[in-house]
Amino acid sequence: MRLKVLGAAGEVTGSNYLLECGSSRVLIDCGMYQGKGDDEKNRAQFDFVPSSLNSVLLTHAHIDHSGRVPLLVQKGFKGKIWATLPTVELVSVLWQDSVRLMKEEAAWKTRKNERKGLPPVEPLYKEEDAQKAAHLLTPATYDDKIEVAPGITVRFRDAGHILGSAIIEVWMEEDGKEVKVVFSGDLGPQQTVMERNPADISRADYVIIESTYGDRSHKSNKETREEFRQVITEALKSKAKVMIPTFVVDRAQRLLYEMMLLQKEGILRDNVPIFFDSPMGVKATEIYNSHLSLFSGEIQNHVKQGDDPFTPNQLHYVESVEDSRRINDIKHAIVLAGSGMCNGGRIVHHLKHGVWNPDNRIIFVGYQARGTLGRRIIDGEKILRIAGEEVTVNAQLHTINGFSAHADREDLLAWAGNFETSPVFFVTHGEPKSSQALAASLQENNLKAVVPVIGEEFVRGHSLLPDNVIK
Ligand SMILES: [Zn+2]
Numbered sequence: 001m002r003l004k005v006l007g008a009a010g011e012v013t014g015s016n017y018l019l020e021c022g023s024s025r026v027l028i029d030c031g032m033y034q035g036k037g038d039d040e041k042n043r044a045q046f047d048f049v050p051s052s053l054n055s056v057l058l059t060h061a062h063i064d065h066s067g068r069v070p071l072l073v074q075k076g077f078k079g080k081i082w083a084t085l086p087t088v089e090l091v092s093v094l095w096q097d098s099v100r101l102m103k104e105e106a107a108w109k110t111r112k113n114e115r116k117g118l119p120p121v122e123p124l125y126k127e128e129d130a131q132k133a134a135h136l137l138t139p140a141t142y143d144d145k146i147e148v149a150p151g152i153t154v155r156f157r158d159a160g161h162i163l164g165s166a167i168i169e170v171w172m173e174e175d176g177k178e179v180k181v182v183f184s185g186d187l188g189p190q191q192t193v194m195e196r197n198p199a200d201i202s203r204a205d206y207v208i209i210e211s212t213y214g215d216r217s218h219k220s221n222k223e224t225r226e227e228f229r230q231v232i233t234e235a236l237k238s239k240a241k242v243m244i245p246t247f248v249v250d251r252a253q254r255l256l257y258e259m260m261l262l263q264k265e266g267i268l269r270d271n272v273p274i275f276f277d278s279p280m281g282v283k284a285t286e287i288y289n290s291h292l293s294l295f296s297g298e299i300q301n302h303v304k305q306g307d308d309p310f311t312p313n314q315l316h317y318v319e320s321v322e323d324s325r326r327i328n329d330i331k332h333a334i335v336l337a338g339s340g341m342c343n344g345g346r347i348v349h350h351l352k353h354g355v356w357n358p359d360n361r362i363i364f365v366g367y368q369a370r371g372t373l374g375r376r377i378i379d380g381e382k383i384l385r386i387a388g389e390e391v392t393v394n395a396q397l398h399t400i401n402g403f404s405a406h407a408d409r410e411d412l413l414a415w416a417g418n419f420e421t422s423p424v425f426f427v428t429h430g431e432p433k434s435s436q437a438l439a440a441s442l443q444e445n446n447l448k449a450v451v452p453v454i455g456e457e458f459v460r461g462h463s464l465l466p467d468n469v470i471k
């Protein structure tokens with residue numbers, strides 16, 4: 001058995017692992033790098049021949065796990081791409097959106113290059129590549145064993161991160177012996193709200209574990225809900241506009257659900273319109289609505305009572321650009337729009353038209369990376385150039401960090417603590433500080449942990465242990 005870490009080592013994005021056993025080769029995730037200036041990394045040649053892979057397994061739909069799959073297909077991969085049915089549906093929508101964004105960016109760069117006498121810029125992949133990739137998607141049911149290559153059997157288990165997310169268990173036969181590797185994918189918290197809790201797994205020889213929040217603890221669900229309730233109550237008093245920049249898959253549906261609850265409590269009244277301004281978000285919510293049986297007991301209880309968990313009263317889906325502009329003239333409303341960090345998408349024009357007003361509110365519900373418009377607003381910049389116009393930031397700002405769909409430090413340790421076979425943990429998908437902190441915590445709990453570097457290869461019986469284990 002040979003495991004090669006090809007992405008998400010020392011960083012969060014670009015998840016990509018190659019697993020080989022005999023002559024069988026399987027790729028787990030093939031994500032896009034999403035940091036600033038990562039275009040080159042996304043365009044870099046694959047470290048393997050795409051046509052030599054038997055199959056690809058996707059842990060979930062997020063672009064940092066799935067975004068380079070159409071490129072893999074363009075470069076000759078023709079096998080099956082295994083994923084749960086919700087992931088199959090969500091990823092098809094996300095790839096289409098990627099194609100659109102890359103096309104726009106390439107056209108913009110080409111225009112810039114033309115003025116300098118430089119050659120045009122091609123997008124990373126095109127519509128036809130995404131379509132071909134979508135044809136190769138093959139649904140994998142949760143909890144059933146599937147043979148994905150000769151001698152390689154897998155099982156998708158619920159990861160509790162977003163709809164369709166999976167932990168993947170992999171069994172391989174080598175020299176008549178069974179070896180088991182578990183990929184955590186992105187893990188949800190131990191106590192989820194909408195999704196089911198991540199599956200406990202007790203046996204493995206090797207575990208690849210994410211560490212996005214390996215060094216941090218989140219607020220409890222109760223505290224986060226109380227915070228949201230207070231901010232919304234306060235915000236509604238001024239009868240102004242509440243703008244919420246949000247990721248449109250999962251985070252937005254969580255907010256819609258929380259708003260449905262606030263309406264039931266009478267805190268949010270039916271006379272306040274809620275606009276969800278995102279064509280992609282509309283499709284994502286449809287997919288969420290069509291898989292209600294995969295959600296938590298809490299959500300299913302609401303379904304039983306006849307509630308529509310992701311459709312609060314007065315919810316208006318906004319698809320056309322004209323309808324999006326019309327919101328500018330509405331004074332009192334809640335507006336949800338992407339992107340989550342305000343570095344693009346329709347939220348930008350809502351901010352441009354709304355941040356000057358001291359009665360308006362902006363609620364940040366997700367991480368704002370350095371350099372993004374969202375971060376600059378949070379950091380207190382008063383005069384900003386938004387969509388070509390200079391505007392003054394007078395709106396009141398709120399930040400709620402507890403809506404994360406990721407496990408925190410304690411959650412990760414609890415999940416890792418379920419293994420009874422003393423596996424080796426490969427700590428990935430985190431900034432170096434988080435990955436090192438989680439590895440150290442695992443070791444304090446007498447578990448074996450390694451923080452691999454990008455490109456590192458582990459061959460069973462050779463470099464796996466003990467040299468690479470942090471002491
Ligand atoms: Zn994710």
Ligand SMILES: [Zn+2]
Pocket residue numbers: 012062064065186429
């Ligand atoms: Zn991720």
